[in-house]
Amino acid sequence: MSVVERVRREVERNALRARNGIRLAAGVRPPDVGLTAKEIVWRKGRTELWRYRNEQIRVSPPLLIVYSLFNRSYILDLQPGNSFVEHLLNAGFDVYLLDFGIPDERDAGNTLDDYADEYLPAAVDRVCRVSHDEQVNLLGYCFGGVLSLLYVAHHLDAPLRSLTALTTPADFQRLGQLGDLLGGGLDIETLIDGDGNVPADIVLQGFRTLRPIGEITQYVDLWERLWSDEYVAAYQSMTGWATEQVPLPGGVARQIVDMVRENPLMTERLVVGGDRVQLSDITVPFLHVLASRDHIIPEAAAAPLTGLVGSRDKHELRLDAGHVGLLVGKTAAKTTLPTIIDFLKQRSRVKP
Amino acid sequence: MTDTPGWRRAFDAVERTVSPRVEALVHSDEFARMTAVIARGRRLAGSRANAITARVWHLMNLPASTDVQRLRMQVGVLDREIRRLSVQLDRDSR
Numbered sequence: 173m174s175v176v177e178r179v180r181r182e183v184e185r186n187a188l189r190a191r192n193g194i195r196l197a198a199g200v201r202p203p204d205v206g207l208t209a210k211e212i213v214w215r216k217g218r219t220e221l222w223r224y225r226n227e228q229i230r231v232s233p234p235l236l237i238v239y240s241l242f243n244r245s246y247i248l249d250l251q252p253g254n255s256f257v258e259h260l261l262n263a264g265f266d267v268y269l270l271d272f273g274i275p276d277e278r279d280a281g282n283t284l285d286d287y288a289d290e291y292l293p294a295a296v297d298r299v300c301r302v303s304h305d306e307q308v309n310l311l312g313y314c315f316g317g318v319l320s321l322l323y324v325a326h327h328l329d330a331p332l333r334s335l336t337a338l339t340t341p342a343d344f345q346r347l348g349q350l351g352d353l354l355g356g357g358l359d360i361e362t363l364i365d366g367d368g369n370v371p372a373d374i375v376l377q378g379f380r381t382l383r384p385i386g387e388i389t390q391y392v393d394l395w396e397r398l399w400s401d402e403y404v405a406a407y408q409s410m411t412g413w414a415t416e417q418v419p420l421p422g423g424v425a426r427q428i429v430d431m432v433r434e435n436p437l438m439t440e441r442l443v444v445g446g447d448r449v450q451l452s453d454i455t456v457p458f459l460h461v462l463a464s465r466d467h468i469i470p471e472a473a474a475a476p477l478t479g480l481v482g483s484r485d486k487h488e489l490r491l492d493a494g495h496v497g498l499l500v501g502k503t504a505a506k507t508t509l510p511t512i513i514d515f516l517k518q519r520s521r522v523k524p
Numbered sequence: 525m526t527d528t529p530g531w532r533r534a535f536d537a538v539e540r541t542v543s544p545r546v547e548a549l550v551h552s553d554e555f556a557r558m559t560a561v562i563a564r565g566r567r568l569a570g571s572r573a574n575a576i577t578a579r580v581w582h583l584m585n586l587p588a589s590t591d592v593q594r595l596r597m598q599v600g601v602l603d604r605e606i607r608r609l610s611v612q613l614d615r616d617s618r
Contacts (some may be wrong), residue, residue: 278600
């Protein structure tokens, strides 16, 4: 590229930067997220089970996605064209998502048992009834993967065709900074608010310590690519998601601290609903997808999971991606999503 | 010639130097202890302020925010019990 062309490009980009900068400063509305059509098919407290509309269901049994207890679930349906859910619908799946909503004081006493022994069994049952199917493909994202594992380990007769865990921790003592903070000198009781939950802003600060100058780098990246409308829209939706935390139920927060200290998944000292359970008892076909550049669930924390699960038909996919890049963006569309879809289709009935 | 502007290359160089140091500081035991002290301080200050305002409201025979909070917590506990019972009822009826 000649000097003249480069100067011309920079002038054009600076004009676009100025336009987009004014838009951002003026507080232009961020792009809408979670737009795929859906309906609520079950509700209990703040928890909702959504069924995404699909006129072209070609795969059976249905797929139930269990979202995490952190952030908002719209990351799985970010924007048209960049949506995990949309990919699954296009592949012919009957997709459900279990969203735990925004906890308040009514959820302060919730423990992992509430999710693994109450919400998940009820949701699986509802999916089977609504879809008139006898089984479900279960997929847990991040901490939703932990909840799914607890559910399956304690309900070995659950009507499951397969279990997929996305970036799910197993070794809680290798969670890095987050684990050091929780397992170290930090007293969780000092973080729990008057409503019995860890406030969303405290959860957000906890995640921010993982990359202390990450926010500055984000602004620099934004300035560099402020000329691109596409980048600005993606920046707005991604930063919106990353900063939109939800409170963490106090009961769960205390248990997570115990998990960091006692590491029950690794030491086979896992107790669900008063019963001792083992991941090695899980026998359903299993897939674990993890990311090598994940700063939230480091590779070292996620890597042991596949070895712990007892299934004979088990697979692991390690990708050169970050925590979110696993499901959002080009890497996801090219690698993660086709692998997950292929795994699920091979274990399902696919109508021609 | 690379497409990355000079100012960006300069920032990346500074970031590569500064980032590990800031991370080491934030990930140190001292930082964890300091965070715990600040959290405890915030909680203590909050509860002191609540106690003072509660006393004022109680003098006027009015409920304070802590009373409402306590009631909300009690309702929350009841709500959870009902929720669990209703899930168990659903399960038993199947």
